[in-house]
Amino acid sequence: MSGTWAIIVAAGRGSRIGADLPKQYLKLGDSSILALTLDNFLQHSNIDGVLVVTHPDDEELFKRECSEFADKVHITFGGATRQESVLNGLQALESMRPDVVLVHDAARPFTNHDVITKLIHAGNSGKAAIAAFPVVDSLKQVSNNIILKNVDRNGLWHAQTPQAFPFDVIRDAHFAIEDLSNYTDDAAVAEASGHQISIVTSGKENFKITTPEDLVQATMTINNRQTKEYKMAKEHQMESRTGFGYDVHCFEEGDHVTLCGVDIPHIKKLKGHSDADVGLHALTDAILGALCEGDIGTHFPPSDPQWKGALSDQFLVFARDRVLARQGKIIHVDVTLVCEKPKIGPNRELMVTKMAEILDINPNRVSIKATTSEKLGFTGREEGIAAQAVATIQLPSAD
Ligand SMILES: Nc1ccn([C@@H]2O[C@H](COP(=O)(O)OP(=O)(O)OP(=O)(O)O)[C@@H](O)[C@H]2O)c(=O)n1
Ligand SMILES: C[C@](O)(CO)[C@H](O)COP(=O)(O)O
DSSP: OOSEEEEEEEOOOOTTTTOSSOGGGSEETTEEHHHHHHHHHHTOTTOOEEEEEEOGGGHHHHHHHSGGGTTTSEEEEOOSSHHHHHHHHHHHTTTTOOSEEEEEETTOOOOOHHHHHHHHHHHHTTOEEEEEEEOOSOEEEEETTEEEEEEOOTTOEEEEEEEEEEHHHHHHHHHHOSOGGGOSSHHHHHHHTTOOEEEEEOOGGGOOOOSHHHHHHHHHHHHHHHHHHHHHHHHTOEEEEEEEEEEEEEEEEOSEEEETTEEEEOSEEEOOSSOOOHHHHHHHHHHHHHHTOOOHHHHSOTTOGGGTTOOTHHHHHHHHHHHHHTTOEEEEEEEEEEOSSSOSGGGHHHHHHHHHHHHTSOGGGEEEEEEOOTTOHHHHTTSEEEEEEEEEEEEEOOO
């Protein structure tokens, strides 16, 4: 085994926040803090595995609050302090032998994706690096509420997690220290073994939820995020619409008919102002119907001489372009031709190809069917051909 693993330490009790539950299991919106943190790492394509270090008392809580991740992560139990929990995590990963580990607090659910990427890159280059951001406030040393002295903030940074290391480096550093209780982060342990550690600049948003005020801040962050996501989803929300079309043309003297864009030799032709392609006309009406934009006659009046003898392809192209102009998509079309002759079966494949071409969609979204009317009615007496069509489209939600 090799690759990059994340150790998420989640065995703390959250005493400073003073909630009923350990803080990592408190909800931010719909998800627990730990679930949000896990999601951040599991979503990252350069992370090969995630180990969660939990408290033995929290098994039920973990199952309840992180159920969707239960079969995606490995679990081990933590110790009495953060660094003991990290040590337990490192021991549990011995058999996996990752190249790089990122140690991260469960209580930091807002880590930036690029920061994780940069840290992994450092680890893969054989270096140790941690997320941190520079101190911007003036610093005072205080005792009994009285300032004793100013502390020069120059060169001071807030250390955060994730903290990335080549696996052997951080494991050996933890093994080398007898009493880990003096250490509050992994970088300090690695430093004690003489390793140099660099910084990947992170930001305040990667704060650790430690106090009740932090929880309020985190709730506001998640609410803002959810409002933004809701608005974006709403903007891109599509609705499905279905339209129906019907057309009839009668026969006259001729030697071929044009059906669904294909010329078929026949003893008669269909009479019409245009090429009288009854199939394409029905389908054009179906698409215009789904758009609620009138019918073929609204856009191409038979009284207008410019459409005399016109190829019906252009009517269908017009309807297709209306869908595209409204940021829509044609999902499926289904045409039924009703005639005794000519036979549709031998021409069906070519018709499907032709209609898919005109609509610029995959042929597997185009259906053409045919039926006779059992010699009944005008189609049965071979006086003309009827066509019905259904079109399903998607359009951005209208409201
Ligand atoms: N014995 C411990 C103590 C802490 N942690 C984890 O280390 C991270 C940072 O610790 P901190 O914020 O101090 O968490 P708690 O120890 O839970 O908080 P508190 O000190 O307020 O009790 C947390 O994700 C926490 O769950 C841990 O795995 N094992
Ligand atoms: C590891 C850490 O989050 C880096 O800022 C921090 O040291 C944890 O400290 P805590 O005392 O366990 O909150």
